[in-house]
Amino acid sequence: MSNKVAVIGTGMTKSGTSPVPSWLLFAEAAKEAIAEAGIALTDIEALHVGNAYSAFSECQTNIAPLCLSSIGISTYIPSQRYEGACCSGSFAFRQGYLNILSGVYEIVLVGGTERLKAVPGSLVQEAMATSMDINERNAGLTFAAYWALVAKAYGRKYGLSEEKLQDLLAEISMKNHYHGSFNKLAHFQKQVDCAAVMKSPMVSPPVKLLDCCPFSDGAAAIVLASEEIAKKYSSTPIWVEGSGGASGRFQIAEVEDLSTNPAIKRAAEEAFKYAKLTPKDIDIVEAHDCVNIHEVIQLEAMGFYPYGEGIYAAAERKTYFDGQQPVSLSGGLKARGHPVGATGVYQICEITRQLRGDWDGIQPNKTPQIGMTVNVGGTGTTVTTHILRKG
């Protein structure tokens, strides 16, 4: 651990529906990140890019060198694509971070990209289902049904009626839509109240449609640099203070207690250990609310709230922009959207801009110094956390 690693450039496309394939979408985000960093294309030593489902949604694999080609990088640098379901993007980021930490490279381009909306939703659902255990999905279990079981297990453990549970979960969707209404890159930029969430169609009880995030197209890119390079090129480097990873139980049937996820706890503890920080030191968080109950599971497992209390955080406004620890100023997956393989990189771009003070969205009450991201794939099976610090 001889080196420090910084984010010196960020780029994000608008999350939503893209007319161009994922590799060109990535090139747009990368161009913005490279321009922000002020480096030349020839300075980049490696590319790591996250993408989950291009094989299904675009009939294209091996997209890392295709991304290089689309940017116009012709220097024969190595490039790799990472697939870890919804956690693909932050795997790519983490790999670039570890590359620089190890001293092998000094400037690495990382990112994530996904294009899902050019194919029918049923195909996307089928593609996403392949990130679950084959026996369990063949048994008729869906992602929404899994989250329903998580929500039910949580409600049972903490003595919440189904109606009370649904009310508290709707508060999380409302909070994220409120934040997202200020984010011009968000998939949905409109406010949604609890009544609308409660009235939305039932997907799998107690989970309703507006408890869930959309699928989105989108790409995000980051230029990572060593301490020496970062100080040379950037007046506002954002330092990667800690990175953590973990894997959850792959078969849902083998999870001991669905109301929590020890893998998220492990990934958070690893990031906190390297950063020498604790949950109370974190000013802002970007969480992975693919379904709103997941935000609760993360905030508790990461140590921000005691078990059984995270469910009240949005209703008590603690996770709002003006609360004690704002969560997902971007709007989260619910409103910013979920370009699956890019989501984890969006989160890090968003925290970076929030820390630098150039975030084009709703601002927290207190100027943040330290932020954290949590990106989770599959049924809680792939997890990456990152802690970023200003100055």
Next chain:
Amino acid sequence: MMTGKIVSVECYQCSSCGHATLAAKLNCPQCGGDTVTKVSAPGKGKVLDFTTVYFPPENYKDRAPYTSVFVELDNGCKIFGIIEGETKDIEQGSPIRVANLNEQTQSYEFDFA
């Protein structure tokens, strides 16, 4: 469906501690034992939890809404399967049996015991 037939379930059981899983393992995830063998368990047990699926995957699109049921077999192996139709007359702890192995999806279908 109410034939009372009990279909057995192929699962993997640890020779040391008896822990059983539907998914194949080379080592026991519970005790670390290195002898896990394939066994055929009687398909009867109790309901751990359930939910109704209104938005089905492609391979179940003709069957929605159906109830996704999480079951613990008498040998401790936990499995998922479905019961036809919307959720009713089912609660945690309800006795249940595996009534059918669906050849198309290679998955288990339950009925009340």
